[in-house]
Amino acid sequence: MTKEFFKVTDLNKVLEYRRIFSKVTAEDVDISETAGRILAEDIISDTDLPDFMRATMDGYAISASSSYGATEANPGWLTIKGAISMGEIPSFRIGPGESARIATGGMLPQGADSVMMIEHTETVGANNYSPQHIEIYKSIAPGQHVIEIGEDFRKGEMLLCCGQRIRAQETGLLAAFGKQNVLVYQKPEIAIISTGDEVVPIDHTPGFGKIRDINTYTLAGLVKQAGGIPHFYGIIPDVYDAMKQTCRQAVEASDMVLISGGSSVGVRDLTIDVLASLPNAEILVHGISISPGKPTILAKVGNCAVWGLPGHVVSAMVVFSVVVKPFIEHISGLAVSREVKIPAILTRNIASVHGRTDYVRVRLSEKNGKLYAEPILGKSGLINTMVKADGLVEIDMNTEGLYQGAEVWVIPV
Amino acid sequence: MTKEFFKVTDLNKVLEYRRIFSKVTAEDVDISETAGRILAEDIISDTDLPDFMRATMDGYAISASSSYGATEANPGWLTIKGAISMGEIPSFRIGPGESARIATGGMLPQGADSVMMIEHTETVGANNYSPQHIEIYKSIAPGQHVIEIGEDFRKGEMLLCCGQRIRAQETGLLAAFGKQNVLVYQKPEIAIISTGDEVVPIDHTPGFGKIRDINTYTLAGLVKQAGGIPHFYGIIPDVYDAMKQTCRQAVEASDMVLISGGSSVGVRDLTIDVLASLPNAEILVHGISISPGKPTILAKVGNCAVWGLPGHVVSAMVVFSVVVKPFIEHISGLAVSREVKIPAILTRNIASVHGRTDYVRVRLSEKNGKLYAEPILGKSGLINTMVKADGLVEIDMNTEGLYQGAEVWVIPV
Numbered sequence: 001m002t003k004e005f006f007k008v009t010d011l012n013k014v015l016e017y018r019r020i021f022s023k024v025t026a027e028d029v030d031i032s033e034t035a036g037r038i039l040a041e042d043i044i045s046d047t048d049l050p051d052f053m054r055a056t057m058d059g060y061a062i063s064a065s066s067s068y069g070a071t072e073a074n075p076g077w078l079t080i081k082g083a084i085s086m087g088e089i090p091s092f093r094i095g096p097g098e099s100a101r102i103a104t105g106g107m108l109p110q111g112a113d114s115v116m117m118i119e120h121t122e123t124v125g126a127n128n129y130s131p132q133h134i135e136i137y138k139s140i141a142p143g144q145h146v147i148e149i150g151e152d153f154r155k156g157e158m159l160l161c162c163g164q165r166i167r168a169q170e171t172g173l174l175a176a177f178g179k180q181n182v183l184v185y186q187k188p189e190i191a192i193i194s195t196g197d198e199v200v201p202i203d204h205t206p207g208f209g210k211i212r213d214i215n216t217y218t219l220a221g222l223v224k225q226a227g228g229i230p231h232f233y234g235i236i237p238d239v240y241d242a243m244k245q246t247c248r249q250a251v252e253a254s255d256m257v258l259i260s261g262g263s264s265v266g267v268r269d270l271t272i273d274v275l276a277s278l279p280n281a282e283i284l285v286h287g288i289s290i291s292p293g294k295p296t297i298l299a300k301v302g303n304c305a306v307w308g309l310p311g312h313v314v315s316a317m318v319v320f321s322v323v324v325k326p327f328i329e330h331i332s333g334l335a336v337s338r339e340v341k342i343p344a345i346l347t348r349n350i351a352s353v354h355g356r357t358d359y360v361r362v363r364l365s366e367k368n369g370k371l372y373a374e375p376i377l378g379k380s381g382l383i384n385t386m387v388k389a390d391g392l393v394e395i396d397m398n399t400e401g402l403y404q405g406a407e408v409w410v411i412p413v
Numbered sequence: 414m415t416k417e418f419f420k421v422t423d424l425n426k427v428l429e430y431r432r433i434f435s436k437v438t439a440e441d442v443d444i445s446e447t448a449g450r451i452l453a454e455d456i457i458s459d460t461d462l463p464d465f466m467r468a469t470m471d472g473y474a475i476s477a478s479s480s481y482g483a484t485e486a487n488p489g490w491l492t493i494k495g496a497i498s499m500g501e502i503p504s505f506r507i508g509p510g511e512s513a514r515i516a517t518g519g520m521l522p523q524g525a526d527s528v529m530m531i532e533h534t535e536t537v538g539a540n541n542y543s544p545q546h547i548e549i550y551k552s553i554a555p556g557q558h559v560i561e562i563g564e565d566f567r568k569g570e571m572l573l574c575c576g577q578r579i580r581a582q583e584t585g586l587l588a589a590f591g592k593q594n595v596l597v598y599q600k601p602e603i604a605i606i607s608t609g610d611e612v613v614p615i616d617h618t619p620g621f622g623k624i625r626d627i628n629t630y631t632l633a634g635l636v637k638q639a640g641g642i643p644h645f646y647g648i649i650p651d652v653y654d655a656m657k658q659t660c661r662q663a664v665e666a667s668d669m670v671l672i673s674g675g676s677s678v679g680v681r682d683l684t685i686d687v688l689a690s691l692p693n694a695e696i697l698v699h700g701i702s703i704s705p706g707k708p709t710i711l712a713k714v715g716n717c718a719v720w721g722l723p724g725h726v727v728s729a730m731v732v733f734s735v736v737v738k739p740f741i742e743h744i745s746g747l748a749v750s751r752e753v754k755i756p757a758i759l760t761r762n763i764a765s766v767h768g769r770t771d772y773v774r775v776r777l778s779e780k781n782g783k784l785y786a787e788p789i790l791g792k793s794g795l796i797n798t799m800v801k802a803d804g805l806v807e808i809d810m811n812t813e814g815l816y817q818g819a820e821v822w823v824i825p826v
Contacts, residue, residue: 031630032630034634035633035634035638050624051621052621052622054624054794056725056793056794058677058678058679086609086611086651086677087611087612087622089622090622103678103679104676105609105611105624105676106611106622106677107611107622147792147795151795152797160800167638168631168633168634168638168730169631169634169800169826171630172628172630172631172796173627174630175615175626175629175630176624176625176627176796177625178616178617178625180615180616196499196500196518197498197500198499198500198520202588203591203593204591205591208465208520209465209499209500209501209503209519209520211463211467211518211589214585214588214589215585216588217444217445217584217585217587217588218581218582218584218588221448221580221582221584221585222581224581225580232445263517263518264471264499264516265471266516267516311517311518312517313582313585338803340755340777340784340803342753342756343756343757343783343784344756364751366753369820370756371753371756379469379560379564381467381469381560382560382565383582383586383589386582386585387573389582390753413582
């Protein structure tokens with residue numbers, strides 16, 4: 001009667017197909033433009049950081065041994081040998097019983113190994129403007145209130161790895177080592193094609209029976225969040241030749257193609273036929289054991305992953321989050337993801353079907369010091385359920401549901 | 414001897430100062446450019462969504478009452494009155510005992526109130542290509558496998574609120590209602606000034622006693638993450654006139670100014686003096702009861718918040734995350750934040766000082782189905798501690814530390 005999903009593929013099996021797609025190429029980028037990008041080279045330290053002993057407090061650079069035994073009742077007495085200007089190499093040496101005025105960030109003179117905080121000293125001597133001595137009220141240990149040579153990073157140390165995502169602190173680290181430019185992976189170019197004779201452009205007023213093109217804009221937003229560059233190919237009619245021509249153009253110009261719409265069996269069959277007819281095409285997946293999102297197609301056309309996503313916007317979003325995003329991350333070179341799922345407590349029972357992985361939309365809220373995940377029920381054609389949602393909870397294919405009070409992991413959406 | 418932080422301000426008090434700064438203006442933006450932006454208008458539904466009854470499965474549109482009593486053993490028998498093309502208004506009506514072939518997304522004809530899934534039917538009659546009747550094996554209820562008129566959104570309903578952040582699904586929702594452009598708040602323009610005679614540009618090789626300008630790049634990354642546009646004002650020497658001139662230019666051109674560096678008391682005093690001398694300036698905060706990050710200055714210069722941030726990069730990042738970011742969000746118009754802190758379990762005791770709010774860097778890891786936060790110890794001058802960190806744990810000013818096993822909230826960094 002109709003072709004159906006005889007061979008639905010397990011989610012993990014689908015995710016394994018990532019590896020057959022190669023990464024995008026790398027480009028040299030100024031570090032002020034690297035926020036969120038994926039590093040395409042290892043960065044090795046070419047120097048100790050810092051390469052001199054720095055004060056972390058305002059006070060007096062001393063040899064700690066000069067302070068031993070000093071207390072409020074029995075203060076120590078040190079000569080002020082001079083003051084250290086910021087950014088300069090001290091011109092003198094500190095001996096026992098000597099000290100030098102130093103500010104936070106300043107370089108300790110030879111002979112000094114610690115900083116006595118200004119709060120624990122009192123100047124004495126000639127006058128307040130040019131004191132010659134200090135009383136110290138505390139004993140400190142070597143290394144106190146200083147950053148030692150190489151304490152942040154040692155010369156030759158691996159600073160950052162190829163495949164790591166660059167956050168603000170990684171950019172700061174690159175700056176510390178003088179890397180004005182670094183190699184990062186290019187952002188993958190991702191084509192978005194909408195299908196469906198019932199879909200109209202968003203600036204049209206849809207008549208009865210028609211609906212505006214929600215999926216193109218939703219998917220474009222998701223692509224950006226995942227670090228890709230979306231390219232709009234518009235709405236193509238459910239016609240073999242038109243679909244084939246657009247798909248071929250998209251495949252040639254892109255690192256990945258997302259075809260959305262066509263949840264009806266006829267259109268899915270059409271999509272499969274079109275994809276199979278492209279040069280160097282192989283249909284890898286025709287149905288995934290997840291819900292929502294089962295009617296998903298994955299083809300490899302050359303080195304381009306081409307997805308046939310469900311037409312229902314919620315299904316398309318779920319498939320994107322759980323399946324497409326890991327593929328985008330893979331071709332973007334991401335090797336070390338620090339992204340975490342959020343633990344929360346389920347507020348009600350949810351039923352599920354054995355043998356498929358279910359994704360339930362949830363809204364997060366804090367109450368009495370705990371984080372709760374409230375399931376949002378509703379059909380996968382309703383975008384309001386995703387607008388209310390903060391994340392998705394996965395229900396494993398080997399369970400038949402989750403109970404109220406269960407500890408769950410929430411995938412942010 | 415030196416001016417000190419006599420009147421350190423409580424964190425909550427500092428955060429309250431947000432309200433005295435006005436929001437940036439709004440701009441009209443194409444919805445394909447709205448990812449992550451803050452909506453500057455309420456969006457009201459001008460129609461029911463959908464405005465016709467849609468099929469959510471492939472099958473036959475029927476009146477549910479025609480199916481009552483149908484089972485595998487005792488199938489129902491319905492006439493096929495026709496097929497409904499996608500995107501078209503059905504030209505006929507369904508009566509009792511009648512059905513119409515329909516695909517997912519199609520418009521139900523008059524008289525139909527549900528869809529019988531194709532899996533629960535069998536065609537009978539003339540031939541397979543143009544069957545005239547179906548047997549149905551199941552009884553369904555009205556509304557089954559359809560989305561009813563207004564089930565997603567009702568006409569007149571508030572869809573999205575002014576002050577809400579636009580994610581992919583909100584963009585999709587705007588598309589559904591034909592909003593090609595929406596009003597969003599502009600991204601605030603944020604000036605970044607580095608100070609310190611010991612700081613050199615990152616493309617210079619710092620001699621002993623000097624260090625590259627880590628903070629400018631770290632702060633620029635944080636500004637971008639927070640939705641602002643960073644502007645680099647370079648490194649200015651610790652000299653009154655130079656600092657004043659640059660600050661004045663930055664204030665005139667920006668919505669906010671971040672001055673970083675100058676953790677030494679002398680430079681802090683200089684910063685305060687410079688800020689106080691600007692037209693319409695008021696020093697609001699001179700020290701915050703947090704650690705790290707105490708030596709922070711906040712001035713209001715006209716409508717511009719000007720921050721004197723600590724020189725240590727970790728301190729600057731902490732102050733940014735807990736204090737500056739909420740100010741940026743406020744002037745960006747964010748009114749409804751759905752950002753969540755992540756609950757985790759502390760892996761070791763951490764001591765803290767009563768009377769100030771402490772922020773401890775932590776690294777997250779999953780083990781046996783639980784999320785753990787491992788404190789990263791190290792001086793606030795060491796950027797490696799932030800590179801290792803996934804987040805910050807706040808220790809309230811009224812506690813003196815946290816025990817291993819404590820449930821904590823992690824602020825992602």
